[in-house]
Amino acid sequence: IAGITQAPTSQILAAGRRMTLRCTQDMRHNAMYWYRQDLGLGLRLIHYSNTAGTTGKGEVPDGYSVSRANTDDVPLTLASAVPSQTSVYFCASSGQASSGANVLTFGAGSRLTVL
Amino acid sequence: GQNIDQPTEMTATEGAIVQINCTYQTSGFNGLFWYQQHAGEAPTFLSYNVLDGLEEKGRFSSFLSRSKGYSYLLLKELQMKDSASYLCAVKDSNYQLIWGAGTKLIIKP
Numbered sequence: 001i002a003g004i005t006q007a008p009t010s011q012i013l014a015a016g017r018r019m020t021l022r023c024t025q026d027m028r029h030n031a032m033y034w035y036r037q038d039l040g041l042g043l044r045l046i047h048y049s050n051t052a053g054t055t056g057k058g059e060v061p062d063g064y065s066v067s068r069a070n071t072d073d074v075p076l077t078l079a080s081a082v083p084s085q086t087s088v089y090f091c092a093s094s095g096q097a098s099s100g101a102n103v104l105t106f107g108a109g110s111r112l113t114v115l
Numbered sequence: 116g117q118n119i120d121q122p123t124e125m126t127a128t129e130g131a132i133v134q135i136n137c138t139y140q141t142s143g144f145n146g147l148f149w150y151q152q153h154a155g156e157a158p159t160f161l162s163y164n165v166l167d168g169l170e171e172k173g174r175f176s177s178f179l180s181r182s183k184g185y186s187y188l189l190l191k192e193l194q195m196k197d198s199a200s201y202l203c204a205v206k207d208s209n210y211q212l213i214w215g216a217g218t219k220l221i222i223k224p
Contacts, residue, residue, distance in 0.1 A: 042119065042202070042214030043158075058211075090157060101146060101165070104212070106157035 002027050004107035006091050012113045013081055021076045021110050023091030031094045032074040033058075033104070034066060036087040043090065049074055081114040088112075117141045119215035121203050126221045127193055135188045135201050135218045143208020149177055149188045150202040152217065158202055162188070190220075198222045 007022045025032065030051050035043040035058075045058030047066035055066050063085060065077045078085055089110045094102040118140045127133040139147070146165040150158035164170055164179035164186060176189040190197055200217040207213055 040123075040216060042216045043204075043212075044214070045211065048211075101163055103148070103160045103163065104150075104158075106159070108157050 004091055004093060004105060006089075006107035006110050008110060009108070010111040010113075012115065015082055015114055016080050019078045019081055019112070021078075021089055021091075021112070023074050023076070023107060024072050025091075025093045025105075026072065027093060027105065028071060029093035029095055029105070030071070031096065031102070032068065033092045033094075034064070034074065034076045035090045035092065036060065036085075037090060037109075038087050046076065046089075078112075081112075083114045086112060086114045117207060117213045119203055119205060119213055121201075121215040121218045123216070124219045124221065126223060127190075129193055129195060129222055129224050131193050132189065132191050133193060133220065135190070135203075135220065137186045137188070137203035137215055139184050139186070139203070139205045139213070139215075141205045141207045141213055144181060145206035145208065145210055147177075147179055147186050148204045148206075148212070149186075150204065152200045152202060154199070161201075193222050195222050195224070 004025045033048045034046040044060045046064050049055045049068040052071045068074050091107040092104040094104050121137045149161040152158040162177035169178045174191045179186045200219045202217045203215040204212045
């Protein structure tokens with residue numbers, strides 16, 4: 001089934017640990033995004049990639065890094081997790097970033113708890 | 116700054132009609148989106164408006180007024196499965212999506 005696969009589904013980790021959230025898409029979309037969603041707040045963009053080999057910072061990039069070595073994968077890394085990074089993380093993709101009508105397709109999300 | 120406002124929560128009755136409003140202030144405008152998100156699931160696309168007026172898609176319609184910075188999502192013949200959060204998002208001049216916090220819609224029998 002075409003779409004976006006995220007892993008892990010959920011994870012509990014200790015503060016200070018390194019964590020990588022994985023995201024893979026099979027729709028050959030150019031643009032990929034990482035969002036976090038917290039209660040009472042809208043989706044907030046962490047990092048984005050308009051095409052393979054390029055990345056950019058979103059609204060809340062601090063403490064996160066992202067890479068885009070190929071079209072399909074965009075792992076998100078927390079170098080040293082802190083409790084404020086407890087959230088639900090969504091990966092998304094779209095055909096072309098600079099197009100008004102492009103619809104985002106979301107992965108199922110990764111629930112991360114940092115203790 | 117950029118801002119999207121929508122009510123936090125609304126309650127409606129099965130079979131009725133509900134209108135969810137969204138007002139926005141953004142730097143530039145390249146379209147407005149509505150997404151539906153059931154609890155514990157990913158958002159899914161409902162509608163896209165870039166020109167003023169009403170877009171109808173089955174039981175769901177979305178309206179846009181760019182001069183007023185205003186949109187609404189109209190849900191008719193409400194069903195229990197429509198219980199979800201509805202997210203309003205605007206693409207700004209840099210084609211970045213600005214998201215509202217979402218409206219949780221509760222449907223009662």
